[in-house]
Amino acid sequence: SASAGLTLAAEDPLPSWNDGETKAAIVDFVSAVTSEGGADYVPPDDRIATFDNDGTLWSEQPMYVQLAFALDRIKAMAPDHPQWKETEPYKSVLAGDMKGLAASGKKGLLEIVATTHAGMSSEEFAQIAADWIATAKHPVSGKLYTEMIYAPMLELINYLKANDFEVFIVSGGGIEFMRPWTEKTYGIPPENVVGSSIKTKYEIRDGKPVIFRLPEIDFIDDGPDKPVGIQKFIGKQPIAAFGNSDGDFQMLEWTTAGAGRRLGMIVHHDDAKREVAYDRKSHIGHLDKALDAAPEKGWHLISMKDDWSRIFPD
Amino acid sequence: SASAGLTLAAEDPLPSWNDGETKAAIVDFVSAVTSEGGADYVPPDDRIATFDNDGTLWSEQPMYVQLAFALDRIKAMAPDHPQWKETEPYKSVLAGDMKGLAASGKKGLLEIVATTHAGMSSEEFAQIAADWIATAKHPVSGKLYTEMIYAPMLELINYLKANDFEVFIVSGGGIEFMRPWTEKTYGIPPENVVGSSIKTKYEIRDGKPVIFRLPEIDFIDDGPDKPVGIQKFIGKQPIAAFGNSDGDFQMLEWTTAGAGRRLGMIVHHDDAKREVAYDRKSHIGHLDKALDAAPEKGWHLISMKDDWSRIFPD
Ligand SMILES: [Ca+2]
Ligand SMILES: [Ca+2]
Numbered sequence: 001s002a003s004a005g006l007t008l009a010a011e012d013p014l015p016s017w018n019d020g021e022t023k024a025a026i027v028d029f030v031s032a033v034t035s036e037g038g039a040d041y042v043p044p045d046d047r048i049a050t051f052d053n054d055g056t057l058w059s060e061q062p063m064y065v066q067l068a069f070a071l072d073r074i075k076a077m078a079p080d081h082p083q084w085k086e087t088e089p090y091k092s093v094l095a096g097d098m099k100g101l102a103a104s105g106k107k108g109l110l111e112i113v114a115t116t117h118a119g120m121s122s123e124e125f126a127q128i129a130a131d132w133i134a135t136a137k138h139p140v141s142g143k144l145y146t147e148m149i150y151a152p153m154l155e156l157i158n159y160l161k162a163n164d165f166e167v168f169i170v171s172g173g174g175i176e177f178m179r180p181w182t183e184k185t186y187g188i189p190p191e192n193v194v195g196s197s198i199k200t201k202y203e204i205r206d207g208k209p210v211i212f213r214l215p216e217i218d219f220i221d222d223g224p225d226k227p228v229g230i231q232k233f234i235g236k237q238p239i240a241a242f243g244n245s246d247g248d249f250q251m252l253e254w255t256t257a258g259a260g261r262r263l264g265m266i267v268h269h270d271d272a273k274r275e276v277a278y279d280r281k282s283h284i285g286h287l288d289k290a291l292d293a294a295p296e297k298g299w300h301l302i303s304m305k306d307d308w309s310r311i312f313p314d
Numbered sequence: 315s316a317s318a319g320l321t322l323a324a325e326d327p328l329p330s331w332n333d334g335e336t337k338a339a340i341v342d343f344v345s346a347v348t349s350e351g352g353a354d355y356v357p358p359d360d361r362i363a364t365f366d367n368d369g370t371l372w373s374e375q376p377m378y379v380q381l382a383f384a385l386d387r388i389k390a391m392a393p394d395h396p397q398w399k400e401t402e403p404y405k406s407v408l409a410g411d412m413k414g415l416a417a418s419g420k421k422g423l424l425e426i427v428a429t430t431h432a433g434m435s436s437e438e439f440a441q442i443a444a445d446w447i448a449t450a451k452h453p454v455s456g457k458l459y460t461e462m463i464y465a466p467m468l469e470l471i472n473y474l475k476a477n478d479f480e481v482f483i484v485s486g487g488g489i490e491f492m493r494p495w496t497e498k499t500y501g502i503p504p505e506n507v508v509g510s511s512i513k514t515k516y517e518i519r520d521g522k523p524v525i526f527r528l529p530e531i532d533f534i535d536d537g538p539d540k541p542v543g544i545q546k547f548i549g550k551q552p553i554a555a556f557g558n559s560d561g562d563f564q565m566l567e568w569t570t571a572g573a574g575r576r577l578g579m580i581v582h583h584d585d586a587k588r589e590v591a592y593d594r595k596s597h598i599g600h601l602d603k604a605l606d607a608a609p610e611k612g613w614h615l616i617s618m619k620d621d622w623s624r625i626f627p628d
Contacts, residue, residue, distance in 0.1 A: 045503060166505070175549070176549070189359060190548070190549030191480070191549055191550065197546060200542050200545065201538070202538040202539065202540075202542055202564055203538075209564070209567050211545045224515070224516040227523070228515070228525060231436050231514060232489070232511060235490070235493045235505055236504055236505065250516055250523070253523050254516065257522060257523050
């Protein structure tokens with residue numbers, strides 16, 4: 001709204017962003033698309049912004065948070081499954097042997113996903129995820145994962161929302177893993193979360209209807225399927241998109257190829273001191289093709305080192 | 315908002331609804347879940363209402379509007395496909411022989427869907443659907459299909475929205491067939507439309523990224539898969555649901571089985587004079603199991619004949 005815009009302008013809506021080209025690009029973009037009568041004006045209904053989650057809104061090193069969740073679940077479930085001590089991929093997980101787990105390949109990982117993410121109702125899974133995220137700690141910082149979110153990106157979400165953007169998460173992560181905590185953590189409600197999913201089935205259990213989670217992949221919301229997920233869930237082309245890896249290439253391309261003013265940004269993990277520095281050679285958050293394409297495509301790199309005065313909320 | 319609620323209370327938010335049990339049930343429910351401090355209070359974020367479309371928000375007789383669209387498309391495309399005159403199911407469609415089309419079974423219908431709904435980009439399909447709906451006329455009334463919407467249901471949508479409900483369409487119809495016109499027709503934006511879908515693929519065509527529509531079913535949003543679609547797209551359990559056929563049984567069951575105050579309603583087509591009377595014996599909008607279950611489940615029947623002072627907008 002106009003009044004929120006004025007208030008924010010007076011206050012600096014992006015206090016954790018250092019002055020410079022990146023911050024200016026954000027403010028210029030928002031100003032352009034919200035200026036009624038201006039050449040770049042976009043009506044509020046079409047102000048759609050999409051954010052990747054892992055590595056864009058919160059830390060993804062040394063392993064995806066959802067993988068940490070799955071491994072913790074295996075450990076919690078192990079007492080009821082004594083045979084896991086002798087059976088891969090469980091044996092490696094229980095021994096903390098990540099190389100052994102990696103050796104079990106995609107098949108092993110899918111089995112871990114099925115074991116930890118399926119076989120219960122959506123309601124039960126949401127409770128398991130909520131309980132875990134409320135207490136689980138990051139292995140390096142010792143902080144809650146929800147404290148490992150990027151303060152500047154949270155300010156950006158709020159700045160866009162104050163300017164009548166509708167903000168969505170579009171993540172390769174599990175949609176039902178994220179939904180229990182995105183509202184509290186980012187101010188993004190469950191219905192604005194797009195992500196990967198497993199198949200589910202409606203059924204009556206003990207006289208009560210439930211959505212039961214099946215051990216079968218339904219949709220992987222990554223790479224070229226991010227625009228597919230956006231079209232399926234939102235049905236509108238975003239005018240702004242934010243990512244951090246090659247998995248966001250097509251989301252950025254789809255967003256910035258549209259007519260009119262568009263904004264594409266890549267969070268570049270170049271701050272070894274305050275977070276972790278990685279890009280082309282990293283398995284997690286692999287950023288190579290999109291890094292090369294950025295200049296030609298007009299995508300802005302967000303330097304965590306230079307553009308952000310702080311990384312995490314205080 | 316509070317002020318909107320006061321204004322509406324003074325004005326009667328549901329002028330096309332006759333006074334009686336059904337209207338009272340709606341007003342009582344909304345009043346209960348919006349009364350702060352009351353036993354049945356529901357915070358705005360959880361005020362989710364879902365509406366079936368065909369037969370609930372607009373007429374579905376003598377054939378689903380989307381089927382009329384598909385048949386019109388076949389006729390429009392026929393000049394480029396001379397062989398269709400000799401090949402089923404096209405031959406029957408072009409001859410206006412609905413029995414012949416029916417004889418081609420599910421396979422024939424899926425071929426019609428594939429031919430008319432796939433093989434173009436999402437953007438192109440949206441334009442085709444928008445162009446068609448702007449001019450196509452109902453075979454009996456001669457009115458635009460978007461004039462064959464139910465005025466009382468439109469008032470109900472607006473009443474719920476004025477009371478901070480988030481309103482979704484959850485239809486067996488095609489999600490991309492509906493999205494181009496639901497905002498203008500019902501005030502429901504594309505991102506609040508859940509429906510059936512075909513598979514799509516992100517690709518670059520003539521240097522431009524597109525979402526290309528593939529001739530393969532992705533999801534049929536009907537019956538037990540309506541709650542699945544609700545969980546997938548919305549991620550919250552509705553507190554109010556509105557349908558008209560057995561295809562809405564599980565959506566109503568899922569909605570009204572939840573804890574707290576809930577509302578489930580069935581539009582009963584009992585007005586042969588002003589619309590069409592049909593239920594247990596109809597192929598379109600078959601209402602049998604849900605009609606039997608309604609009393610026990612606490613679902614309200616909306617009698618089009620008795621509860622509505624008018625059917626269509628003037
Ligand atoms: Ca990422
Ligand atoms: Ca229906």
